[in-house]
Amino acid sequence: MAVTHSVMESPLGPLTLRADDGVLSGLYMTEHRHGPSVEALGERVDDAVPAAREELAAYFDGSLREFSTEVVLRGTEFQRRVWAALRTIPYGETWTYGELAVAIGQPTAVRAVGLANGKNPVSIVVPCHRVIGTNGSLTGYGGGMERKRALLDLEGTGVPTLFG
Structure with missing residues (x-):
């Protein structure tokens, strides 16, 4: 599995987006409680998960109300x-x-x-x-x-x- 991440600016400060094989698997804010270790974020790729980045920008400018970005959620x-x-x-x-x-x-x-x-x-x-x-x-x-x-x-x- 290829794990990558990128960082985007937002009105909330920098957001770190983690992707597993190109699918959004994490979205973390600065000093995020329960965030992963730096090593678990994988290689930094500036254009990782472009669809998620576009949707987040639209959400923050008030033009998106529902996300369609594919996510993979790992947990119990x-x-x-x-x-x-x-x-x-x-x-x-x-x-x-x-x-x-x-x-x-x-x-x-x-x-x-x-x-x-x-x-x-x-x-x-x-x-x-x-x-x-x-x-x-x-x-x-x-x-x-x-x-x-x-x-x-x-x-x-x-x-x-x-x-x-």
Whole structure:
């Protein structure tokens, strides 16, 4: 398997895109919690995953609401179910961890859903930022709370944030 990565600028700062055989397998922000080691990113290729780069640019300029970029998600079966459910949360909407647990058919697995959400390897494209606490509060985000707030503001979720 050929592993490559590229770095693109964004309103959130530099984004590192990892690709496995040309398919997006990771999207990480500076100081990303649960990010891979530098060695695991593979060779740097400036034009790696061009479709993902184009879609991310369109997302940030407000002209893209749904990603079609192919992704490969490596994790446990449970994690992959959570990550697949994240992709069904519509742009501009938020779900609670409890709603996400119900969506995967495991309403009592709220804590496990939260842990899986936090280990999402493809931020933004797999929109883990759209998950909030039961009381409507913003909860942790691998890229940092300010970035989560900025993404929710961009999407106009109506969730109170520092910027909204």
